[in-house]
Amino acid sequence: GKRKLLDSLARYADHIDATFGPEPGKKPGYPGHPEIELALVRLYHATGNRRYLELASFFIDERGQSGNGKEHYYDVEARERGDDPAKFWARSYDYNQSSKPIREQEKVVGHAVRAMYLFSAVADLAGECDDASLLEACDRLWDNLINKRMYITGGIGPSRHNEGFTTDYDLPDETAYAETCATIGLVMWNHRLLQFDGEQRFADVMERGLYNGFLSGVSLSGDRFYYENPLSSAGDHHHVPWFECPCCPGNVARNIASIGKYFYSTGPDGLWVHLFAGSQAEMLVNGSVVKVKQSTLYPWDGAVGIELELAQPQTFTLHVRVPGWCGGSGGSQGFRVAINGVEQSLRAEKNGYLAIRREWKNGDTLAYIMEMPIQPMFANPAVRQLEGRVAIQRGPVVYCLEGVDHGNIILDRIAVDTKDIAGFTVEQRPDLLNGVAVIHGRGTVINEPTSESLYSPQAPSVSEVALTAIPYCTWDNREPGEMRVWLRAK
Template identity: 40%
Template sequence: MSARPAPLTQVRIDDAFWTPRIQQVREVMLPHMLAQFGSVGHLEALSGTWSRKGSPHIFWDSDIGKWIEAASNVLATGPDAALAAQIEELVDLLEGAQQPDGYLNSFFTTTAPELRFTDLRDSHELYCAGHLIEGAVAHAQATGRERLLGIVIRYVDLIGRTFGPDEGQIRGYDGHQEIELALVKLWRHTGEHRFLDLARFFVDERGAEPSFFDLEVAARGGPGHFGLGFPGTKTELETNHEYFQSHAPIRQQTAVVGHAVRAMYFLSAVADLALADRDESLAAANRELWETVTSRRMYVTGGLGSSAENEGFTSDFDLPNLTSYAETCAAIGLVLWAERNARLDLDSGYFDIAERALYNSVLAGVSADGSDFFYDNPLASDGSRVRSSWFGVACCPPNLARLLTSLGGFVYSVGNADTDGVEVITVNLLVGSSLRFESGGANVELRLRSELPWEGRASFEVRIEGADALEFELRLRVPDWADELQISAGAAPVPFELRGGHAIIRRPFSDGDRFEVHVPFAARLERADPRVEAAAGRVAIVRGPLVYAAEATDNVHPLDDVPVPMTSPLEAHDGRVHPSGPVTILTADLDADTTLTLVPYFSWGNRAPGEMRVWLPVSTSSSARRTR
């Protein structure tokens, strides 16, 4: 079966948990970011009127692209004249900044136009291009307008003439992957195979010998934009090809290494190409890398990257808590990769990981009021970690915005059965929403109501216009945290087939059909692999898709002195008032006078600063479930 994310124009999110967060993107995050673009200098650089000290930042165009993508995702769900006008103003700036040959990069055009495409390792030219491509595709899909799409296609055609295996072309790739997956999106939207061919070239060329980055340094005669290392790091970029995942061709790589965000974007493109080309060698390498990172190098929150030194991976089972990096963008990248893998292998287990990252490491990246952000997401804090309103490198805020506003494309996948072409709808996440689609001349709306993440109850209703009944296949992911799965219509159980981690219902559906889904869960204790030294003798508390944390503001004693009790069960208290909205907290009595209180990890850091711990000490007699 071929599957694709449901178009955002066909999905409406209507969910007590997620709808306020998506509205917050529109009402708080997008205006906040646009104001930052004006005050920090993004818009001035793009307008060609730069007059400030120093030079623009090399990443800034990518922030613009992500903002346009997020805003376009909002437009996909309904009209918003003010937001549409703001996008058009940015398109005006991009159109004005584009050079006669199609080149579009505010940093090089403003600072050193003669040096373009000479520092691919450090200067993020193609990374910025990738985010502009994604923004343009999202805008065209949401509005039907193609002015921005035309601008980026002119740029992509220049890139296609410049890079490739032929004589006179640059046989290289960008230091920060992103354009690869963006080109696949552009191919899917336009059907133009030259974009897919270019994506394939960039993926296959990375890691070939001799090293492109070594040749580039030699040709340039000196270090690139960041010298021998990024500010604040000790990474020696001249010799560390693992940092860029360029140490070996993709089919020869056996571990996910280097910078975590780059790795996730790269592997998302690898999965894209395995799908597009039906390339089993690429798919096999992709599966092996997925297994190594999720079983050996991932935090219980779905966070990735154990070291700030390289913003990425170190060695297997090296997962410190207080100094963990776990960049928000890396967790977002993991969600992107997982979604593609789920379509590649039709296995629900990928969305178990995506859901864990989404509800925990991703959501922790933004404050309850939507105005402050974590760049990195530690699993422990001494009280000094607080969110910031902006960063010198501000990749995470617009990345959060574009992911949250594209949630509908993760909730549902759509496709057709290979045997008879029957419509197949896969529900990856139990998020309150509706999906509209057409099949057999009939218009169908699938309505989903959900009580997650607080309770394991959901319901479906089918509405059909233009037919008395319609056969289609509904696949419901069975979450790994569910104690069981029950599907019923009234008092009668609904039969289903269990395959690939999905409960599959294939039958003729009638207008008004309703059924309920019950996936009960309770708080549970998870142990890390014993090789994770930082979690030795400790447990994490998980309830449904949520990881929980202890904060000093709720607890009397130092958190490392608070053992999780095994004789007293964790009790859930629903609807407790919190800056993050009504939340379910967990409590357990330590003794007659002391109670341990836990809050969802995503909500930490929104009250008085203080200690925080995810992994808590436990008595040796405890019984806990091993985590991934």
């Protein structure tokens, strides 16, 4: 019930509203680093004051407007402070997503964190204002990002120069920037898109980001961080306690505190289960309290137990996501379901969720078992840096090799037969890295050369080698050394 902080934030927003806007006497501008837009929507929810929603809409609609005699606002602003707009260091307003209005943008460009915060606000406004054109822009940009510009870990933004995007299919592994904050923003945006029609594809991206590109950004001790998250390292990239620009540590803490809201939601016809982990929540379903509890070792095991507690029997639909990696994207059925111990014959709906409608009673249980095969993963051939490479994934978790498990072997010299990967074995290791599932297999390694010649007509010899793969999100938590996600394929 305390309003002191809320009221001070409202006064601050009132000052911004008095300064910016379309009205005479106000500046027709918008922020260089988007994020206030999504904050204004949240402030509208907290206060009910529609002016904050309208200001967020103005910032979104005005961004990138120019032409037909109208000068770009950043050009006007630069001249007012005595700068030459042509000397803007980034050389393009793509950097802050203002080269054109959001409804006209076709590709995800510029600074990755800026883009994710902007798109999150666009999704918010699409819902609040029932604006189909904003939702269409989100869908178009989502398709470009996920299918042409995202790392397998859910990391985004390959370039250090602009902390962001370059061109389609440009996804170098060793020099990947993939800022931790950008993956957090990716999760935020997809969580918002998930609320529209409950499409599994958005929850799949959230899960990929959370279990891989986000968790890699913080050490298992919780007090050391990555700003950037490459997919290969020669042994010179390590978690550090702090940064000159310390956005990531605070953002990691915020995301961890927010994770609970990502797992469940309610809709007009029932309860939705989007993500899986040991958890419990109390929610209103059709006006009545429903307690839901998950018991699972996920993501190391695909068995999930769901138990419901209700004061009285209630009819509603329980929607449970079927991840794309186990059949939720139209592939073969890779799961089993039992209700109160009785096997059910169920298929995923078009949106990638099970839809189980029945009268639910107190103590009802759902046993949901997802198969977790070890899968070889290949990049689109257009990703030139990953041609002839293969990655290993099990469930939502991307794996890597780490030098500490492979002696003095240079990891880039290791190759695996892609046909063998599905037959690799899984070992649960409660004693390792806070308890993970590791993968064991065999490959080959190029032997040390027999001469010092830089070039030779003779192919190098190879030897067989035992491999141990660990979850990518846990690397650099033991001895310093090499790491590699993408291995040579044969």
